[in-house]
Amino acid sequence: MNATRIIQFGSVISLILASLSGCTLNSVAARQSEATGLWDELVGGETFGQSFVCTRDNLYRIDLGTATYARVNSAPVVFRLQSSAEVSTDIVSITLPGPEIQNECPTSFVFPPLRDSRGKTFYFYVESPEAAPGDAITVYANAHDQYPDGAAYRNGQVVAGDLAFTAYSRETFTFSGLVHDFLSRAAQDALFFAFYGILIFGACAAIVGSLRRHWQG
Secondary structure, X not given: OOHHHHHHHHHHHHHHHHHHOOOEEEEEEEEEOOOOEEOOOOOOOOEEEEEEEOOOOOEEEEEEEEEOOOXXXXXXXXXXXXXXXXXXXXXXXXXXXXXXXXXXXXXXXXXXXXXXXXXXXEEEEEEOOOOEOOEOOEEEEEOOOOOOOOOEEEOOEEEOOEEOEEEEEXXXXXXXXXXXXXXXXXXXXXXXXXXXXXXXXXXXXXXXXXXXXXXXX
């Protein structure tokens, strides 16, 4: 491999990494999406919650399966995220007006990304202190324990089943991060990356050759 081809290959790889830099990717960090029915109305004095283990860093959003009984409910709904059901300190607290709660589809609760969330257990719950029967939302849940890494809670106590929810993480790629990740993974499995490195080099060489013929033509 001559110096010109090495420079060309490096330039193409750098261009690819630079194009990825700044891109944002949303990933599922925990999920239990199957529901068998609805819980009762979330009236004042009640809390509906769920614990889960986050599998990724930068947890930033939780979608909760909600229903409004096809009506516009006026009572605000409060979402709280904590490290467990046994603590009273909120990591996140979000209040949404009643009309913003979705009917028969997830309601999203979005907050600043939690950088070191990978592998940690979290607990979230919703409450609506001003809600009364006929002016309250509810949540979708599964009557069976479908999610092994957490449990459903009602008024702070574990109950059978799990809520229907999805937790998301957000990762923004940087050039240095991509290079570090590539080199780290390559060191762990050198033969695998050597094989794919040859394929990538071949593809890049073909692209460079095609561009050179185009420019020369």
